[in-house]
Amino acid sequence: MHYVNLVVFVFILLNTIAAIFTVLRRKRDIATTWAWLLVLIFLPYVGFVIYLFAGRSLSTKRMQQLNQEYARGVRAYTRQQHLSPADQDQLNSDMGLTGRELARSMWRSASAPLAMHNAFQLFTEGNAKFAALLADIDAAQVSIAVEYYTIYPDAIGTELRTHLIAALKRGVRVNVIYDAWGSLGMRDSWWSEVRSYGGQVVVFFSSKHIFTDFRLNYRDHRKIVVIDDAIAYTGGFNVGDQYLGRSAKFGNWRDTHARLEGDVVTALKIRFVMDWNATDANRPMPYPPLGVKHDDLPLLPMQVVASGPDTPQPYVKLAYAQLIMAARRRVWIQTPYLVPDETIMNALIGAATAGVDVRIMIPNMPDHPFIYRATQYYAKQLHEAGVHILHYQNGFLHAKSIICDDEVAGFGSTNCDYRSFQLNFEVTTFVYGKDATRKFAGLFTRDMQQSHLLTDADIDAQGGWLRFKQQFAHMLAPIL
Structure with missing residues (x-):
């Protein structure tokens, strides 16, 4: 019994030391540090398996890719920020004090340009959102950029793929990014016909070493579509039948999404290009030049703010x-x-x-x-x-x-x-x-x-x- 107690004590001691070393070797906030210590100490071995998939940070190589592309993207954002005297007046009137302070803060810290001339249409229901999106895809003449956390190979996912293939047949350039974890069940072969017509599809930060490199964290949760650099969609909807209220479990699906036109579209396109180039450095996309001003649209200030492991601050x-x-x-x-x-x-x-x-x-x-x-x-x-x-x-x-x-x-x-x-x-x-x-x-x-x-x-x-x-x-x- 004495030896059993000694073995148990040594096991607990070694597990605790390993837990402290594992957690403290990376900078974290105090709440996250204590949460991981709790898991690793009270779930010996099992806790380390959980940490392997959910606790590790991105690799040095990935972070270098992100940092390099973030620097390029910031330069592209900076080119967009040119406010006319009329725009300056708008900053001091309708935006109000809180709006002006937030706009300036996000420009100075996050390099998020203030897009002044815009129009938007809100969607709270999936059928209307996808009807508008597919109609815009059918009218595309030059390019379609698609980025979703979730694309399921179900009815609406297949319908989206069909419309993208039709666009490719018309000579439209198509680029698609989706997240592997958010799109569980999606097989790479599902995109074979899109690729056969020249479409480019990438899995966000995919890896050939799925077991050693897979992480539950650091997922691409963004939802962005940019069509002909003139129309953009962004918000909360993913691509899947449940988002159209077709799930018996969830029923009606209430979300917020928008169709955007104007200066803000360029900012969303830059964000897409940053994500594409960080994911597929072998086929980089060029950053858009200085966006065309949309003086025909009303003065409606908008600002795209992104955050994640690719930004210096949240x-x-x-x-x-x-x-x-x-x-x-x-x-x-x-x-x-x-x-x-x-x-x-x-x-x-x-x-x-x-x-x-x-x-x-x-x-x-x-x-x-x-x-x-x-x-x-x-x-x-x-x-x-x-x-x-x-x-x-x-x-x-x-x-x-x-x-x-x-x-x-x-x-x-x-x-x-x-x-x-x-x-x-x-x-x-x-x-x-x-x-x-x-x-x-x-x-x-x-x-x-x-x-x-x-x-x-x-x-x-x-x-x-x-x-x-x-x-x-x-x-x-x-x-x-």
Whole structure:
């Protein structure tokens, strides 16, 4: 028995030392550090297998690719920022103080150019979004750039492929990026006909050494389509039948996506080129020249802000924090996953405490049960601090948006969670001005009519087992 105890002690000691060395050899925030130590110490061996796939950073080679392409992309962005005197006047009028400060902050820090002349059409339902997208693809004459986290080889995925093949037959250039983890079930051979007509398709950061190089983190979560460098689509919709409300599990799928025209299209094309060149350095795409000015379109300032392992700072998170802390009247957020880090959590509580109308709308059902328990935990904490938590009940809410007063609205691929703010490659488009912001507020108000406001009674009715799962999920929130 003495020897058994000694062996167990040595095993625990060696496992603890290995866990500390593994976690501390890379710079992380304190919450993530403790979460990984918890997993590695209390799940011996198994924890290290989990870490192998979910805890490692990108390789040095990948980071060099990203850094080199980011530098090129920043130079391309910089060429786009030329504001006319009329544009300067617009900065000082309709955008408001909060809008002007955010626009300047994101330009100075993230090199995100302010696109002044634009038009947009919002989509909240998949059938309308894909009908418009496929129609624009059918009208394409020069180029189509497609980037999605998820492309499923189902009915709508096959329909998209058919329209891309038809475009290739007309002589249109087609480039496609998709994420391997987000598109599970997709086989490379599914794209063989697209390639046979000259289309180029790449898997984001694919590797021949799938076991040793695969990572659950650092996924390309962006959704971007650019057609003829004149029309762009971006937002929350992926490509799959469930996003058109065809899933019995989720039913109606509520998302936010936009069709964009104007100066902002060039910024999205630059973002696509950066992702393409970092993924496929052997077939690089040229960056677009100085974009054509669209003076025929209304003055509607927009700004594309990207963040991820390829950016020096988590710019989208910083933008969210800046808006929340600058709000004077309201902050309304829609997100399918509510797992905020300490920065965003404190900003939300501070705003609510200061009397700002803070509302957060989340789904009433999980698509990832463990993450949903963490969402419930944070929803409860925020409710107790005076934040209004709304559970959307007409199907699944996948929209990712933020509204600050009547000055700024943001939408895109970024969820309000650790993964989007720190780990994934994301893109969010900020829209400035009262008229545009009120359109987003109108959608939020409409959704409120189909939502349930979280109450003290709802929380009191939660059982002990559910509370335990919420607490446990909260402990692992930084690595979910």
